[in-house]
Amino acid sequence: MEDKKRIGWFCSYVPEELIIASGLEPVRLKGQVKELRKVDSYVFSNICPYLKNILDSGLRNRLEHLDGIIFTNSCDGMRKLYDLWTRYVQTPFTFMLEVPKNRDKYGIRYFSDQLQALQKGLEKTYDVDISPKLQSAISLMNNRRVMFGKIFEGQKEFPPRLKGSELFSLCQEEMSSPKDDETLKLEDLAFKPRPSDSSNADNARILVMGNTLDNPTLFDLVENAKGSVIIFDTCKGLKHYSDLVEAGPDKIESLARRYLLKPPCPRMPGFDLRIERLKELIQNYSIGGIIYSNLKYCDYSLFEIPQIEQFLQENQVPLLVLENDYLLTDVERLKIRVEAFLEIVRGDVL
Amino acid sequence: MMKSSFQKIEAFMEPRLAKKPRGFDLFTKELASSMVRAYDEDVKTVYVSGYAFPTELLWAFDVTPFDFEIACNNLPAAASGNGSTLMITSEKRGYSRDICSFDRLIIACMIQGMLPKGDLHITSSYYCHGKAKANEIVANHEGKESILFDVPNEISMSSIEYVTAQLKEIASRLQSITGEELDIDKVREAIRWSNKARNSLQRINELMKSKPFPYNPVKACLLALGGALFWGSPLRDDIHQLIIKELEERIHNGTALPEKYRVLWYPWVPVQQTNIFVTLKEHSVSVPMVEAARVWWSELDESDPFDSLARKALENHHVGRAEKRVKALVNLAEEYDVDGTIHFATPACHGENIAFPLVRDAMKERGLPALNLEGDMTDERNYSSELTVSKLSSFIEILGYS
Ligand code: SF4
Ligand code: SF4
Numbered sequence: 001m002e003d004k005k006r007i008g009w010f011c012s013y014v015p016e017e018l019i020i021a022s023g024l025e026p027v028r029l030k031g032q033v034k035e036l037r038k039v040d041s042y043v044f045s046n047i048c049p050y051l052k053n054i055l056d057s058g059l060r061n062r063l064e065h066l067d068g069i070i071f072t073n074s075c076d077g078m079r080k081l082y083d084l085w086t087r088y089v090q091t092p093f094t095f096m097l098e099v100p101k102n103r104d105k106y107g108i109r110y111f112s113d114q115l116q117a118l119q120k121g122l123e124k125t126y127d128v129d130i131s132p133k134l135q136s137a138i139s140l141m142n143n144r145r146v147m148f149g150k151i152f153e154g155q156k157e158f159p160p161r162l163k164g165s166e167l168f169s170l171c172q173e174e175m176s177s178p179k180d181d182e183t184l185k186l187e188d189l190a191f192k193p194r195p196s197d198s199s200n201a202d203n204a205r206i207l208v209m210g211n212t213l214d215n216p217t218l219f220d221l222v223e224n225a226k227g228s229v230i231i232f233d234t235c236k237g238l239k240h241y242s243d244l245v246e247a248g249p250d251k252i253e254s255l256a257r258r259y260l261l262k263p264p265c266p267r268m269p270g271f272d273l274r275i276e277r278l279k280e281l282i283q284n285y286s287i288g289g290i291i292y293s294n295l296k297y298c299d300y301s302l303f304e305i306p307q308i309e310q311f312l313q314e315n316q317v318p319l320l321v322l323e324n325d326y327l328l329t330d331v332e333r334l335k336i337r338v339e340a341f342l343e344i345v346r347g348d349v350l
Numbered sequence: 351m352m353k354s355s356f357q358k359i360e361a362f363m364e365p366r367l368a369k370k371p372r373g374f375d376l377f378t379k380e381l382a383s384s385m386v387r388a389y390d391e392d393v394k395t396v397y398v399s400g401y402a403f404p405t406e407l408l409w410a411f412d413v414t415p416f417d418f419e420i421a422c423n424n425l426p427a428a429a430s431g432n433g434s435t436l437m438i439t440s441e442k443r444g445y446s447r448d449i450c451s452f453d454r455l456i457i458a459c460m461i462q463g464m465l466p467k468g469d470l471h472i473t474s475s476y477y478c479h480g481k482a483k484a485n486e487i488v489a490n491h492e493g494k495e496s497i498l499f500d501v502p503n504e505i506s507m508s509s510i511e512y513v514t515a516q517l518k519e520i521a522s523r524l525q526s527i528t529g530e531e532l533d534i535d536k537v538r539e540a541i542r543w544s545n546k547a548r549n550s551l552q553r554i555n556e557l558m559k560s561k562p563f564p565y566n567p568v569k570a571c572l573l574a575l576g577g578a579l580f581w582g583s584p585l586r587d588d589i590h591q592l593i594i595k596e597l598e599e600r601i602h603n604g605t606a607l608p609e610k611y612r613v614l615w616y617p618w619v620p621v622q623q624t625n626i627f628v629t630l631k632e633h634s635v636s637v638p639m640v641e642a643a644r645v646w647w648s649e650l651d652e653s654d655p656f657d658s659l660a661r662k663a664l665e666n667h668h669v670g671r672a673e674k675r676v677k678a679l680v681n682l683a684e685e686y687d688v689d690g691t692i693h694f695a696t697p698a699c700h701g702e703n704i705a706f707p708l709v710r711d712a713m714k715e716r717g718l719p720a721l722n723l724e725g726d727m728t729d730e731r732n733y734s735s736e737l738t739v740s741k742l743s744s745f746i747e748i749l750g751y752s
Contacts (some may be wrong), residue, residue: 083705110508110511269496303480309444
């Protein structure tokens with residue numbers, strides 16, 4: 001396998017297609033350290049632990065495998081992380097991609113311009129011509145979305161085709177491994193036969209939602225307590241794979257449309273859209289309970305949780321909000337809460 | 351309760367103003383009056399974040415702008431140290447204490463039914479994203495649509511176009527709620543007033559350089575934030591003219607407090623009562639400049655009003671890369687010849703707080719100590735007067751060495 005330069009990305013609004021068409025490898029950025037050592041002299045304590053972990057990783061040279069990083073203005077913290085990064089860490093290529101919050105025609109036009117600027121930045125830095133390869137990159141990513149669509153479809157069944165932990169590690173791998181990696185076997189999984197063991201068939205069917213979740217512990221906790229995570233719709237979950245890039249005369253505009261119009265994450269305006277989608281997911285996947293995994297100090301989630309809580313209460317769907325520190329260090333506490341919650345979902349406790 | 355508290359302020363200010371017109375009193379009175387007017391059934395009330403929106407556009411229509419952030423956070427409750435009593439209402443609804451106290455107060459006022467009905471709910475994406483979410487919550491609560499004025503963090507032809515298009519959209523929304531056609535001459539008139547007030551603010555900021563410092567920094571900051579609502583109205587310049595007169599008199603008469611050290615203050619001042627400024631005064635430390643009072647934008651061009659207002663938003667010192675703002679703060683420190691800087695951090699102001707090390711390091715390079723003073727805008731539970739005094743005292747000692 002050819003050793004390509006790797007470009008890290010944080011946010012699901014970064015089109016991997018542009019990186020692939022540059023002949024580079026897109027890699028989803030994860031925190032690389034188990035303990036924060038340097039970051040506290042740079043940022044305040046009440047900052048999202050994901051951002052802190054990334055900065056600590058950068059300050060401790062744990063992200064040197066990356067040649068570049070694409071930042072987005074996902075949140076106030078991320079926006080400023082870019083400023084700190086370019087001052088205290090530095091990477092050969094950095095780019096701040098502005099993702100508009102308005103999803104109307106003006107937002108799409110502006111996002112297209114931003115994507116064009118990213119294209120130019122990549123072309124100039126890596127001396128490549130993206131346009132001739134863009135269509136094949138779009139097809140590659142679309143194909144993956146189609147496969148994931150089928151895999152997620154299988155989760156509607158009783159029992160679901162994949163365990164939550166399997167689904168989670170599949171997505172994690174898809175976002176981190178080379179795009180020409182043959183070992184991923186998405187097709188096989190997409191057409192995987194129904195599991196013969198149906199002992200969990202009517203067990204607690206859980207939807208995990210929330211912001212960044214890179215740690216499989218939560219899935220293990222649910223499974224150890226005989227629950228089943230059917231899908232997860234965190235920022236790198238189900239919605240990351242939904243919607244295809246439509247064919248159109250202007251490929252950049254098509255990319256802008258797909259990324260901006262995919263199901264919104266909490267950074268976008270529209271609590272009502274998010275609730276509407278949640279309603280559909282609960283129905284389509286026969287969900288019995290929701291776990292909201294919330295990285296501490298993420299404002300978007302903090303504003304959204306009470307709206308979700310109210311909706312779920314009105315619809316009598318149990319909710320567990322699990323605030324966490326990204327590394328999920330307090331496993332014992334989480335374990336107790338997950339077990340108690342699953343009992344509620346199963347109706348063992350009123 | 352909110353309306354009546356603003357009525358009381360109005361009533362208190364009127365005779366004071368009649369006796370001796372002072373700029374800050376005029377501002378306080380007019381702000382209170384506009385808040386009271388927002389409750390009037392016959393007016394069209396437009397929710398807005400005055401400090402983060404080119405309000406000139408609103409003054410071109412027959413609407414009453416209502417700065418919901420300033421209204422909720424300058425309530426006597428918040429200002430007299432009881433903000434948390436009210437905030438608890440939102441916390442009980444599930445809004446975490448990790449959310450900015452400014453936003454928790456807005457939601458609390460909404461839950462308590464204290465807010466006026468809005469005909470349009472506008473806020474913007476810059477400074478922080480929290481207020482956009484709070485605005486959406488309030489608008490949803492009233493069954494109204496919320497408008498997000500989305501200002502990207504880079505200035506280019508493309509971002510100017512994007513922001514301009516949004517301002518035109520907002521203008522058409524204003525047309526539909528008022529039933530008035532957009533009168534471009536009225537926008538131009540608002541721009542003229544805004545430019546006039548911009549000039550007079552520059553004059554004030556010049557006078558603020560005078561040693562010893564002749565004014566009150568808290569007032570300067572509150573005027574910058576609360577008074578932002580009046581950009582585009584003749585009122586803003588009226589307020590400035592009165593302040594200029596006062597400053598000139600004071601400078602002429604030598605009316606000023608003793609001044610041993612001068613510090614630059616950024617970005618916000620606490621609304622709740624604290625012992626910060628008393629402590630500074632006791633140690634003869636003056637604050638000749640607060641960042642919020644800076645004129646950051648170029649003169650507006652009335653021949654191209656929408657483009658000009660878009661640029662004003664994009665040129666804001668909190669929009670764009672931190673280095674732009676760091677540079678501006680360093681320039682202010684030099685212009686005002688300060689001995690150090692104080693950063694007042696309200697915990698949830700993430701964008702602001704993450705940028706602090708960049709400012710700290712830039713100041714350090716110039717031999718200027720930079721204090722990070724932790725506190726909270728309105729939540730007195732996050733404020734310790736003992737800790738603050740001790741931090742301030744050590745900082746003042748450092749000012750003596752440097
Ligand atoms: S989890 Fe929230 S605070 Fe953290 S990077 Fe994502 S949006 Fe920002
Ligand atoms: S203090 Fe900061 S976080 Fe709070 S409302 Fe103001 S800008 Fe937003």
